[in-house]
Amino acid sequence: MHKMLLATCLALLAALAGARAANAGALEEGAERYRPYLIEGIGSALAGARALRERADAADLAGAKKAWLSARAGWERSEVFTAGFVPELDAEIDAWPNADSGFHAIEAKLFGAGNTDVRADAAALVEHLNDLRGKLGDIKLTPQGLLDGTVRLAYEVGESKADGGESRISGTSLDDMRNNIAGIDFAYHTIFAGALNTVDGKLDEMVTDRIGQLKAIVATSDLPHVNIADLRQTSEELVVALQSASAKLGLQRPTLEAQVR
């Protein structure tokens, strides 16, 4: 009897290990499918930063603002990756409120002071993004890291932007949120949805539903019309669902803050 029980347990463990191995393969394939999206997002941010540098050189304020917005959009779309894999660079490029360099330092000059004296900052931004862009072809994109980034961003999306949010001077916080959610949507459906659907269709449905709800919540004409309470609740429900999904996918429970290295 005892031997039978042991054999059953071992068989179960083997089955689970097999399922996890299968998951792992599927997830790693998904992570590779995510890579072109990431390269495109950072590439777009880099192109925007280069245009920004040029427009700043030409003292073209309107053009520089437009280029900043373009660079920003690419960066925000890639935050699933940046929050999970390069948090130090994220902190440097996205520092606020009165950063010496990075997006928000440039934002304050362009959209706040209304001048184009941002050449050095734009050049530094180009350099950072160029370095990052160069590494993206080889960097190991682990499903765990991408799930961590997805979860952190999903939580952050629910934070109150009642004060205008991070990009309050340019007034692009709503665009930041939309791009963040687009990044979450793409990462989830490219990497995790298929594997999760196989093991727990209802949970996959729940994640998909909450992402859809978030998209609907931020599909408003402007930031003041975003329903803050719904946004927060939906963001938290999405994180709860993704935390549950981690166990089903054979991954560790994501942490909500990038650890200090």
Add this chain to the structure above:
Amino acid sequence: MKMLRLGLAALLSGLIALVALERAVAFPVDGNKTVLPATTELNEDALDKPREVFQSERAGSKSYLVNLGDLAFNSPGLLGEVARQAGVSCGTCHVNGANNPKFFMPKMSSRPGTFDTSGPLFNPKANNLVLDPVRIPSLRGAKYLAPYGADGRFASLRDFVHNVITNEFAGPEPSPATLDAIVAYIQDIDFLPNPSLGPAGRLAGKVSESERRGEALFAKPFPHDPALSCAGCHVPSSGFVDHQQHDVGSGGLFKTPTLRSADFNAPYFHDGRFDDFGQVVDYFDRTFQLGLSAQDKGDLVAYLTAVGDGMQPYERDGAGATLKEINDFSTVLATAIPSGDKDIVALAVDTIGRELRELTEQYPDRKNTSVSGGEQQRVLARNSLKELVLTLRRIEMAVAAGRTADAAAEFRNYRYLMAAAVPAVLASAEPWSLFNQDVHDRHYAALRQVMQSKHVLH
């Protein structure tokens, strides 16, 4: 409470612009019209908070009803959509049940500490088209201070609270249980203890000569109308009120305000026109031709100050104070979860989760330029608070789905974390948090600098 906001005043200016466009469904964003009165400290960044004294805590602990009322009082959802979007609750104006002398809302306040309850912002139907703000009163001792409202038009505190919610703010009709809870909470807020006051409101203990002379003057009949005296309306044996409305030449009939804990209730008069007791005494001297000498005035001010004093009027805001408040709120869940009360659980999760998210922002993330060092501690603090937020959300989801056993298990875990682990993690991160005065000052100076770059240089 806190957050990375540059103040409620800044937040609401954008909302006003929207209201002007008859789109009062939105919350404010900083805009070019943002104006912060010089010297006005921002609502959200004060480190000292009024101390809240509960009558029931003297005899034991606060009841479920009082804690539920406290929770609802601090819930933006209570006051309708506009308030919810703006994050405005009763507690925004009445911080810890006291007044909020720093509160300033452009176009709704004439000066800090006042608010137009018949303005256009929250309920356009209640808009009287006149900027006529009233001072935000402290609710300390409200139990003894009927009638209610600056003009004393409500005999019942319950009716007054109902009117504030549904008419002044256009909030949804509160349930009778919620209304009872808010009234229970307000009635539990006591005056600050004042050892200088003895039986029948007489000065006691170590009393200065000036205060003693002031006490006598306070009771002395007015020269031109012996039927009147200060003490005739501010009855010392009755909490320094007479429960009546009077016209003292300030623009109508207004109820007699208490002098208890009044040192901390400035500005004074129904519209907050006076900054201090000296100005108030001058006004009565002029209006009622009291013929007070300079010494008389000084004596009256000394007396008023002695009567209006209170022990430990403020407490330092820190993680400990916030966690205590959150723990009080959380006791509501201990009753609401087993009974499967979805509405109360949702209210609690919404309010506590919001408080926890705001507490999280007291520990700047690595992107914040205001602080360096303590990164590991800040990460742990932020992570633990976020986990609590999510635990609460799981509780709410479980109760909504009828899984009360799961919710109870999550709540046990929540309480376990709140008992020791989270306070310890927050304490270790405190030196790098906004609770540290230096970090706090750097952070808000940075925010102001950024915002000013927008408004000044345009």
